[in-house]
Amino acid sequence: MRNVSKTYQNGVNALYNINLTIEQGEFVYIIGPTGSGKSTLIKLLDGEEIPSKGLVEVVGINIGKLRHSKVPVYRRNIGVVFQDFKLLEKKTVFENVYFALEVINMPKLKARQRVREVLQLVGLSEKANSYPHELSGGQQQRTAIARAIANRPKLLICDEPTGNLDPQKSNDIIQLLEKINEEEKTTILMVTHDVNIVNQFRRRTIALQEGHIVADLSEGGYIRND
Amino acid sequence: MIRRIGRHFREAFHGLIRHGAMTLSSAAAISLALLFVGIFILISQNIRDITYSIEESVQIHVKIDRNYETQDQINILQIQITEIPGIKEVIFSSKDQELDSLIESFGEDGQIFESYRGDSNPLRHAFLVDVIDGNLIERVALSIERIAGVETVRYGGAKTVELMNVLDSVRNWGYILVIGLIVIAVFLISNTIKLSIASRRDEIAIMRTVGAKNGFIRMPFLIEGMVIGILGSIMPIGITVGGYFYLYELLGGFLISQMFVLHPPLPLLYYIGTALVILAMIVGMMGSFVSVTKHLRWKR
Numbered sequence: 384m385r386n387v388s389k390t391y392q393n394g395v396n397a398l399y400n401i402n403l404t405i406e407q408g409e410f411v412y413i414i415g416p417t418g419s420g421k422s423t424l425i426k427l428l429d430g431e432e433i434p435s436k437g438l439v440e441v442v443g444i445n446i447g448k449l450r451h452s453k454v455p456v457y458r459r460n461i462g463v464v465f466q467d468f469k470l471l472e473k474k475t476v477f478e479n480v481y482f483a484l485e486v487i488n489m490p491k492l493k494a495r496q497r498v499r500e501v502l503q504l505v506g507l508s509e510k511a512n513s514y515p516h517e518l519s520g521g522q523q524q525r526t527a528i529a530r531a532i533a534n535r536p537k538l539l540i541c542d543e544p545t546g547n548l549d550p551q552k553s554n555d556i557i558q559l560l561e562k563i564n565e566e567e568k569t570t571i572l573m574v575t576h577d578v579n580i581v582n583q584f585r586r587r588t589i590a591l592q593e594g595h596i597v598a599d600l601s602e603g604g605y606i607r608n609d
Numbered sequence: 610m611i612r613r614i615g616r617h618f619r620e621a622f623h624g625l626i627r628h629g630a631m632t633l634s635s636a637a638a639i640s641l642a643l644l645f646v647g648i649f650i651l652i653s654q655n656i657r658d659i660t661y662s663i664e665e666s667v668q669i670h671v672k673i674d675r676n677y678e679t680q681d682q683i684n685i686l687q688i689q690i691t692e693i694p695g696i697k698e699v700i701f702s703s704k705d706q707e708l709d710s711l712i713e714s715f716g717e718d719g720q721i722f723e724s725y726r727g728d729s730n731p732l733r734h735a736f737l738v739d740v741i742d743g744n745l746i747e748r749v750a751l752s753i754e755r756i757a758g759v760e761t762v763r764y765g766g767a768k769t770v771e772l773m774n775v776l777d778s779v780r781n782w783g784y785i786l787v788i789g790l791i792v793i794a795v796f797l798i799s800n801t802i803k804l805s806i807a808s809r810r811d812e813i814a815i816m817r818t819v820g821a822k823n824g825f826i827r828m829p830f831l832i833e834g835m836v837i838g839i840l841g842s843i844m845p846i847g848i849t850v851g852g853y854f855y856l857y858e859l860l861g862g863f864l865i866s867q868m869f870v871l872h873p874p875l876p877l878l879y880y881i882g883t884a885l886v887i888l889a890m891i892v893g894m895m896g897s898f899v900s901v902t903k904h905l906r907w908k909r
Contacts (some may be wrong), residue, residue, distance in 0.1 A: 431909045454909055455816075463818055469811070470815075538642065587793050
């Protein structure tokens with residue numbers, strides 16, 4: 384992810400003139416209260432929304448200019464993890480992850496091997512044949528992460544990945560993300576409103592409030608939460 | 610693409626089974642529409658045959674006035690008639706020939722007319738006129754009547770022409786009916802499929818999030834629609850093919866009289882069968898296409 388600079392203004396609860404660059408390999412928190420524009424930021428990055436002004440560029444692709452049919456193709460460069468997991472309920476853990484590779488036309492054997500690899504990485508090897516509803520929230524989230532990183536995206540966007548999890552499980556997830564950041568050299572952009580996490584695992588932290596960037600601390604740490 | 614076609618078929622069949630009730634009701638909608646289409650094609654084909662055979666048999670009979678009996682006058686008359694638009698053929702029939710056909714038409718009893726042969730023949734020279742299209746017969750007859758030297762003009766009767774016009778309009782209304790039915794079928798199918806897809810809207814959005822292209826998502830649904838079409842075509846094909854064979858046997862190949870010969874069942878029924886299957890597949894796929902596309906647009 385190179386040169387993401389964007390200036391945009393979006394409807395009612397907008398983001399105002401955001402300029403932001405995140406380098407390849409970084410681990411960044413985006414923090415802010417509800418309605419601060421965090422979700423909008425993510426939707427702009429994964430192509431769900433189009434900026435009304437300015438330029439959103441990820442891995443050299445201008446996302447605002449993508450045609451509807453080209454959005455999925457762009458998404459092969461990024462992985463997205465959601466608060467509510469968004470797993471395919473009728474598929475097993477293995478199939479859920481496999482699907483992401485099937486879609487990009489990876490040869491069967493290679494894909495199967497890669498699925499095993501990422502399941503190993505997220506520590507779910509023994510749950511491969513379970514269905515999402517048979518898993519705990521933490522396990523489901525790890526499945527979603529496995530799916531998101533399966534095709535080795537350059538950027539992993541996590542939208543409140545710990546929102547539905549208790550503190551212990553949340554810590555596990557963050558540790559997993561850090562591991563991915565190190566082992567796979569994936570840029571990680573994590574949106575959260577959990578100040579504890581941000582303080583415990585210090586990383587570059589960008590604070591949003593009412594559509595403005597109010598702080599960008601490369602050391603991470605304390606953010607005053609009004 | 611080829612490698613993944615197996616996957617698409619697998620997904621399609623899973624979908625069909627998972628939404629069994631939807632599959633059946635969509636197939637029923639197609640069945641009903643196609644049944645009408647099949648029956649209509651059969652009726653239309655037979656109407657065409659009957660109209661054709663009626664048109665073949667309709668002829669204008671033109672009697673020539675006694676004062677125009679020289680060879681030159683006859684030739685001029687023939688040319689004048691031939692020049693009227695819509696004429697296929699003009700055949701001259703002399704008094705003797707007219708008598709022959711009169712005698713023939715009376716069969717055994719016709720022999721009594723033999724005594725009129727020769728100079729005492731009271732009949733007139735005549736022209737037998739064929740027209741290109743049965744619909745023109747009335748107009749052509751009127752035109753011939755106006756030519757000097759023509760005594761009387763007679764043709765197979767206004768009733769025949771009327772019948773032909775009725776059959777024609779039956780056919781035209783039939784086309785409209787069939788097109789309407791197909792549109793309704795597409796609508797019904799896209800509606801039923803839409804219900805099943807609505808429950809899979811999140812699934813479609815997730816697929817896009819993971820990087821599945823629209824075509825990839827659409828493919829299994831299109832196959833589903835196609836299979837529904839094929840399922841839906843079984844019943845109407847069975848009924849039209851079986852029904853027509855039965856009817857043909859029962860009536861011995863004729864309708865009411867020898868004049869209305871039914872179209873032979875083969876190869877017509879092969880064509881209808883193929884047409885119905887193809888039509889059903891297209892209708893099914895269109896139905897799916899419409900509703901998937903709608904849901905693909907739900908989220909970017």
